[in-house]
Amino acid sequence: MPDAGIRPNAQCRRGMRDVGIRPNAQCRRGMRDAGEELRFEFGCGMRGFDEGFRVRTSHRLHMTDVSIPPFSQWVTGADRSRSGDPLWSVQAYRFSLYAVDCHTFDRRANAELRKAAALDQLTRAVGSISANIAEGYSRSSIADRTRFYGYALGSTREAIAWYDSLKIELGDRVEDRLAILIQIRRLLLTTLRNARPEGTVVAMRDSLRKTENSDP
Numbered sequence: 136m137p138d139a140g141i142r143p144n145a146q147c148r149r150g151m152r153d154v155g156i157r158p159n160a161q162c163r164r165g166m167r168d169a170g171e172e173l174r175f176e177f178g179c180g181m182r183g184f185d186e187g188f189r190v191r192t193s194h195r196l197h198m199t200d201v202s203i204p205p206f207s208q209w210v211t212g213a214d215r216s217r218s219g220d221p222l223w224s225v226q227a228y229r230f231s232l233y234a235v236d237c238h239t240f241d242r243r244a245n246a247e248l249r250k251a252a253a254l255d256q257l258t259r260a261v262g263s264i265s266a267n268i269a270e271g272y273s274r275s276s277i278a279d280r281t282r283f284y285g286y287a288l289g290s291t292r293e294a295i296a297w298y299d300s301l302k303i304e305l306g307d308r309v310e311d312r313l314a315i316l317i318q319i320r321r322l323l324l325t326t327l328r329n330a331r332p333e334g335t336v337v338a339m340r341d342s343l344r345k346t347e348n349s350d351p
Contacts, residue, residue: 203240206233206315222272227322231265231287234294234315241312247304257297263290264319281330288323291316 204212210229222228238261241248248254264287271283295316302309 203237206230209233209236222269225268225272227287227319227326228265228268228272230315230319230322231268234261234312234319235265237312237315241305241308245304248301251301251304253297253300257294257301260290260294260297263287264294268323277330281327284323284326284330288320288327291320291323295320 217223267283267287267290271280274280295313298309298312
């Protein structure tokens with residue numbers, strides 16, 4: 136690697152191994168690709184010279200400087216493949232896709248999260264929310280639609296539990312992710328309440344008494 140003009144320090148070498156970069160020492164294009172991926176994944180400062188890229192001494196292995204936009208901006212920037220579907224009108228679905236994008240960003244930007252034992256379970260739970268809402272929306276009968284929305288609610292609660300277990304890896308960012316899931320939970324509970332008989336909803340609760348912070 137020194138032959139290619141790269142001078143990584145110990146942190147950067149670890150970062151390159153984490154993303155599996157094995158650039159060809161004789162391929163300048165490979166050096167450029169490696170530099171772009173390192174800049175995206177780890178926030179490494181890069182500058183070019185004739186034989187490749189030299190890595191500066193500033194590194195941020197845990198988080199990049201790039202952040203995912205807030206929900207209001209994210210919605211307006213949605214591509215046609217999403218916003219063109221009538222399903223896009225379902226607010227819980229829009230929030231659930233945003234939750235997926237937030238989780239994807241965290242996985243790319245946070246090296247500690249990628250090592251967490253709970254990552255696989257969290258990924259499945261977060262992805263299951265939007266998948267079940269989409270499946271339920273496509274069903275013609277109220278019973279089928281309600282059943283899949285119930286699955287989505289269960290996945291939402293599961294994701295909340297997994298995020299609670301990842302506070303060390305994600306830090307303060309956990310609260311932002313939980314806020315999205317709580318909003319999805321409220322929307323799904325309201326939808327299920329409107330679709331089910333009152334007796335069924337009451338039977339699902341542990342207690343008939345609402346607290347000040349209870350969801351509908």
